[in-house]
Amino acid sequence: MMRRLLAVAQVELLRQFTTPLVYVVSFFLSALSGYFLIVLSRGFIELTLRFGANPEAANLHFHERIVAPLILNIEYIFVLIIPLLTMRTLASERAQGSFEMLASSLLRPFELVAGKFLALSLVVLLLVSVVAVEPLVLAFIAEPGSAFDYSALACALLGLTLLGWSFAAVGLAASSLTDSPALAAGASLLVLLFAWVLRLAGQGGGFWGSFLSGLSPLSRLENFAIGRLAAADILYFILVIGFSLLVALRALDRHRWQG
Amino acid sequence: MKTAHSMFGLLAAILLISAPVTWLTSLDEPIFAVIKIVAGLVSLAVWLRGLYVHRRGLVSGRGGVHLLVSAQLLAGVLIVGGVAIGFFEQSGTAWDMTSEQVYTVAEETRVLLDKLPETLKIEAYYGAHQGQGRVLKKLVEQLQASGADVDFELIDPSRDPKRTLAALISAESPKIILRLGKREERVRLPTEQQLAQGLQRLLGEARTLFVLRGHGEAELNGEDHAGFARLARELTGEGFTLAYLDLVKEGRIPSSAAALISLRAKTPFLEQELELISLYMEVGGRLLVAGQAGVSSGLNPLLKSHGLSFGPGVVVDPQVSGAPEVQGQPAAMVAAYTDHAVVARLAASGLRTLLSRPAPIVMLRGGGSAGGRVQPLAAASAESWVQADPLGRVMQRGDQVSGGALLAALWSDDRSKVEARRSDEARLGLLSDAGMMSNGGMVHAGNRALALNLINWLSGGDQEFAISASERRVSRLFLTRQERSRLRLLLLDALPLLFLLPGLIVWQRRRRFS
Incomplete structure (x- = not known):
C-alpha cells in the first residue's frame, strides 16, 4: 500500500515541479514576504532610533514586532495561492479522463488521496521554507547583542506549515468534487475566504465574535505566531485536514459506489 | 439553465459568508445582516432545488445512501473533533516555545494571583490591528489557565469612542486598566512583569520612598540615557510612592518613610543632617546610598560609622571598560554574588549587571562605631583593579590594588528592643554606581533586578523582591x-x-x- 501511495505522491510532485506555476508562486511569495519584512523593519528602525536608550518603553522585540506580524501577513497570501496549487490535483484527472483509469486500477481511493496530499504537503513545506529565509536574513543583519528567538520562529513556521497543509487539504477536497480545475480553485478560495470572514467577525468582540473567530484557521495561527503551542490549535488543524481528506475520500468513493 | 442555478449557488455563498461580518460590525442596525441571511437562504434553496432536478442521481438511489452515510461520518468527525478541541480550549493546555519563556507564569505572579480577594477585571483599549491587544489576550489566557480568577475585555477605541473617552484613554496614556472592586491601576505594556506589578499595587499597602535632595543628587526624571525616569516608573510599578526630601528644610524624616535614597550626593551633608539620619538609623531606619567614582560622597562620615565607605579611585574591569555601551568609560561587570537573599537568585540567573565608573566599596576593619553586621553583596572579577584617577581615560593596570573590588554591600542591625522604633531592623545598602539605575543602566536585566531587590529588601521584609517574570530581551536594528x-x-x-x-x-x- 505504501509503495502505491508513494508512487502517486511522486507523480503528483513531478507534475507540480514540471509546470512553472509552483516557481511563479514561490517568486511572488518571496517578493511579497520580502516587502513585508522591509516595511516592518523600517518601522522597527524608527522605533530603535526613538527609544534606543529605553527600549522596553517601545517593546523592541524582533519576534513581537517583526516575525509574528510577518507570519500573520503570509497567511493571507496562502489563502490566495494554495487553491492555485491544489486545483488540478484531482479535477484535472477527471478532465483528462485519467481518473477512470485510476478508479479501475488496484489503487484504492485512500492511497490516491493520501498520495496527492503527501505531494501537496511537500510543496507547502517548500513555500514555508521560502518564507523562513526572510526572518533569518533579519537575524543576520541585527545589531550585535540583539535577541533573536529561534525557537519561537520554529513554532511560528510550524503553525504556518499546519495552516498550509489544512488549506491544501481543503483544496484537495474541492478538487475531488468537480472536474473543472477553475471551479475547484474558486470553491476552495471561497471556503478560505469564509475563514477570513470568520476572523473578521471576531473583531466584533463578545461571545459570538470570539466563537466565530475561533472557527477560523487564520485565528488559530495567532498562538503559533507569538511562540505559544496550544494543544487545541494543533488539534484544530488536524481536524480540518482530516475532515477535508475524508470529504475527498468519500467523493472518490462515490464513483465506485455508483459504478 | 444549469449556469443560472450555479449563479444562485455562488450568490448564496457570498451572501451567507458575508452575513456574520455584517451582523457583528453593524450591531446597531442588524436589519442588513438579516436581509443578507434571508436572501442567502432563498438563493441556497433555489440552488439546491436545481441540484435535485439536474443531478438527481446525487441525492437519490445508491447516490442518496452514499450521501447520507458520508454526511453521518463527517458530522461524527466534526462532533468528536469539536468536543476534543473544546476540552483542550478549556484546559488551556499549551507549551511555551519562546526561548525566554515569556508565556510561563512566574512563581511570584502566581503568589499574587492567589491573594486575589475577588475577580480581577482587566480592560484593554487596543484597536483590532494592534498586535499588543493580541499579546495581552494570550497573556490573560495564560493567567486564567493557571487558575486565576480573571475577567478580560478588549475594547476597540474606534468602535467604542465614548467608553474610551470615559476611561480617559488617549494615544499616549497606558491602555490597560486593572480593576479590583473599586480600586484601579493602569499598566502601559502587555507584559506579565507589568501586569504583576500593577496587581502588586492594587493589593499592597502604600510605601513611600524619600529621595534626598539638596546635595547635588540626581533626581528621578529625564528620559535620556543618563536620566532616572525609568527607575521612577519601575519603583511606582513595584508599589512605591515616591517623594523628595530636603532634610535642612524639613528638619525631620517623615514617619511614612519606608526608606531613604541618596543618589550620587556630590556635596557634604551638614552636621545636623547627618545627626538626623544617624538617629533615624538607630530606631530602625532604612537607607540606600548610591555613589559614583570621582564624586566624593557626602555621606561617607555616616557610612564609616557603619563599617563601610566609598574608597578613592574607580574600579576598572578590562573586559568591559572603554566599550561603546559604557561610552568609553571605566566600568565593571559583577563577577561574583554572595548568597544573601537580595542577590542569591541573581547568581543563578546569569543576568548581566554592568556598572560604569563604579567607586570601590570598602569594608572597614573592625566595623564601625554603630555596631551591626556588614555583608558584601557583589564583587568585580579578579582581573579588575582600582585605578587612582577616576576621571582618566587611560586605563592601565599599574601597581594599583587589584582583584575583586566590592561593588555592592549592606549593613544591618537588630532594633527589636528599641522603643519607638520604625522597624525591627536597621538596614543600609551601598551601590558603587548610581548610574546603574539610570535609563541606560536599567536596560541590563541584572542592574534592574539588583537595584529593585535591594530597595525592596531595604524598605520591607525579606520576601519582597522584584517580580522576576520573564520578558523578551530587547533587540536593536540600525x-x-x-x-x-x-x-x-x-x-x-x-x-x-x-x-x-x-x-x-x-x-x-x-x-x-x-
Missing part, C-alpha cells in the same frame, strides 16, 4: 542607507529571482518539448 538598499536588493530581487529561475528553465524545456 541600517545605513547603503545597507538598506542592499537589503532591498536581496529581498526584493535576488531571492525572488532565485526561485523564479528554475521555473523559467522548466517553461523553456516544456516549450522546446512541445
